[in-house]
Each structure stands twice: as structure tokens, then as C-alpha cells.
Amino acid sequence: SYEVPAALKIHFTEAELNDLLVHFGMFDIDGGGSIAADELKQVLQDMGIDATDEQVEEVIAEIDKDKSGEIEFGEFVALMHKVNTGQLEIGASLLAQAVMDSTAxxxxxxxxxxxxxxxxxxxxxxxxxxxxxxxxxxxxxxxxxxxxxxxxxxxxxxxxxxxxxxxxxxxxxxxxxxxxxxxxxxxxxxxxxxxxxxxxxxxxxxxxxxxxxxxxxxxxxxxxxxxxxxxxxxxxxxxxxxxxxxxxxxxxxxxxxxxxxxxxxxx
Missing domain, CATH: 3.10.110.10 (Ubiquitin Conjugating Enzyme)
Structure with a gap:
């Protein structure tokens, strides 16, 4: 699902949400609407970021608030909101770092x-x-x-x-x-x-x-x-x-x- 909670949505313009959706799609390899551990690890490797299975699981656990085992779009947007507002250093999250590195x-x-x-x-x-x-x-x-x-x-x-x-x-x-x-x-x-x-x-x-x-x-x-x-x-x-x-x-x-x-x- 690509739904974003209303309380979070007010912090982004429509264009910014569209940009985030593009970024999200880069990690959602199968287009299923969520980022699974194997997808995240594969994209990180392709970007030259070596991550163990344990590190990938830790990244997902930190972001996966509904404990589904995968990262939904709303959770992804919440992560980027923390980065934008200085609540989270980019280097503190492998996913946030990868997003910022994927500008091209x-x-x-x-x-x-x-x-x-x-x-x-x-x-x-x-x-x-x-x-x-x-x-x-x-x-x-x-x-x-x-x-x-x-x-x-x-x-x-x-x-x-x-x-x-x-x-x-x-x-x-x-x-x-x-x-x-x-x-x-x-x-x-x-x-x-x-x-x-x-x-x-x-x-x-x-x-x-x-x-x-x-x-x-x-x-x-x-x-x-x-x-x-x-x-x-x-x-x-x-x-x-x-x-x-x-x-x-x-x-x-x-x-x-x-x-x-x-x-x-x-x-």
C-alpha cells in the first residue's frame, strides 16, 4: 500500500511525495508495494554498500513500525521525514544513506x-x-x-x-x-x-x-x-x-x- 498517514502527509508537498515514491520504487524491486529484506540487500549491494543479513534485518526492524517484516511506503516516508527534520543523521541509517546516494x-x-x-x-x-x-x-x-x-x-x-x-x-x-x-x-x-x-x-x-x-x-x-x-x-x-x-x-x-x-x- 502507498498510503501515507494524514499527520505525516502535511509535512510534504505533492511533488515531494512523488519524488519519494520514485525513490521507494528503486528499492521495491518486484513492485509489490513494500521493501523486503532481500530487495533491500540487493539494492544496497548494487550501490556498492555491503550489508550483512543481520544489518539489513536491523534496518527493517527500526523502520517497520507495524512489524510486518517489510517496509511500507508510509514507513519509508516517516524515515525521510526524520532525516529532513534532523531527527536522524543520514549516516545512522543504511536505507536513508542509500536514498540520498541514489540522486542520479x-x-x-x-x-x-x-x-x-x-x-x-x-x-x-x-x-x-x-x-x-x-x-x-x-x-x-x-x-x-x-x-x-x-x-x-x-x-x-x-x-x-x-x-x-x-x-x-x-x-x-x-x-x-x-x-x-x-x-x-x-x-x-x-x-x-x-x-x-x-x-x-x-x-x-x-x-x-x-x-x-x-x-x-x-x-x-x-x-x-x-x-x-x-x-x-x-x-x-x-x-x-x-x-x-x-x-x-x-x-x-x-x-x-x-x-x-x-x-x-x-x-
């Missing part, structure tokens, strides 16, 4: 709730229950591109510095595109995209921009010698002797058959 996950959850209400066409997503700072997007390859009829998997990981620093963003598989980099581990990064990140962006804007690049690559993001097709021109000062001829990225951009074959092999 909360920001992501709020953004994804908005995306769920107003979906991006051709895109679905799943937030990692064990790591609430991670979301995986399944992107339908846009029509009239080499990626059409394939599902692309884009992973976004936010940090505590988000949105003032860009999230880690990469495809979980190889993807040939002039604005993306295929890495040795088989993933595909996009430093040309995240390099232009600023605090006004959000995850939705990032995904929509990636979609636009899939439809129409942006040569202006490339180094000048690549963008102007001079990297392998012997007659220019930009000629690069380290790479063999035939690597002109503009030619790759035009080679839909080649791209389609690579997508088939790696997606």
Missing part, C-alpha cells in the same frame, strides 16, 4: 516517467532494476536507412554529476556509422555526440538526436580533414600517412549496401 537514479526515473507518458516513436526502454542509473533503449532502425528492420540497443548510464556532465552512452553492439566509434569490446560509443552535451539536454533529447543521426549522419561533427574528404588526398596538408587509401568516410556514407551488410553481421 531518481533523476533518470523522473525523466523516464515523462518519456513513458509521451513516448518517442519507434523507441522503447527498460530501466535496469538492479542499477537504477542505467536505461536501455530498443530503437527500431529508421525506414530508408541501412538500419531498417533491425532493433538497435542503446544503453545510457547517468552519474551523480548528471545533467551537468553527459551520461555514458553507447550501443551494446557494433554499429557502423560515421559519427560513432566501434570499440574493441564490441560496443559502439559516440564521443562526437556527447562532446556537445550541456546541462539543458536530457536523456530524451539525447536519444532523439541519436535517432536523427541514424537518419542523416552529420559531417560537421567530424574532424575537418574527414569532413572535407582530404584525409587521404596526397595534395593536401591534411593527408594522413598512417591510414591506407579507401577510408574516406564520405564514401562509406554513400555505400548503403556496405552498411547494410555490416548491420546484418553485427546487429
Amino acid at each position: 537514479g531518481k533523476k533518470l526515473a523522473v525523466e523516464m516517467a515523462e518519456v513513458k507518458e509521451n513516448p518517442i516513436p519507434g523507441v522503447t526502454f527498460i530501466i535496469d532494476k538492479r542499477d537504477p542509473t542505467t536505461v536501455v533503449f530498443d530503437i527500431d532502425g529508421p525506414p530508408d536507412t541501412p538500419y531498417h528492420q533491425y532493433v538497435l540497443h542503446l544503453q545510457v548510464v547517468v552519474t551523480d554529476e548528471y545533467p551537468y556532465s553527459p551520461p555514458q552512452t553507447f550501443f551494446t553492439h557494433r554499429l557502423l556509422h560515421i559519427n560513432f566509434n566501434i570499440l574493441l569490446d564490441g560496443t559502439t560509443s559516440m564521443p562526437q555526440v556527447t562532446a556537445f552535451w550541456d546541462a539543458e539536454w536530457n536523456v530524451r533529447a539525447l536519444v532523439e538526436y541519436v535517432l536523427e543521426l541514424l537518419k542523416e549522419p552529420n559531417l560537421s561533427l567530424l574532424p575537418p580533414d574527414y569532413a572535407h574528404g582530404t584525409r587521404h588526398d596526397y595534395n593536401t596538408q591534411h593527408f594522413d600517412h598512417r591510414n591506407p587509401p579507401g577510408m574516406d568516410l564520405r564514401a562509406k556514407k554513400k555505400s548503403s549496401d556496405f552498411l547494410a551488410e555490416v548491420v546484418y553481421l553485427y546487429c
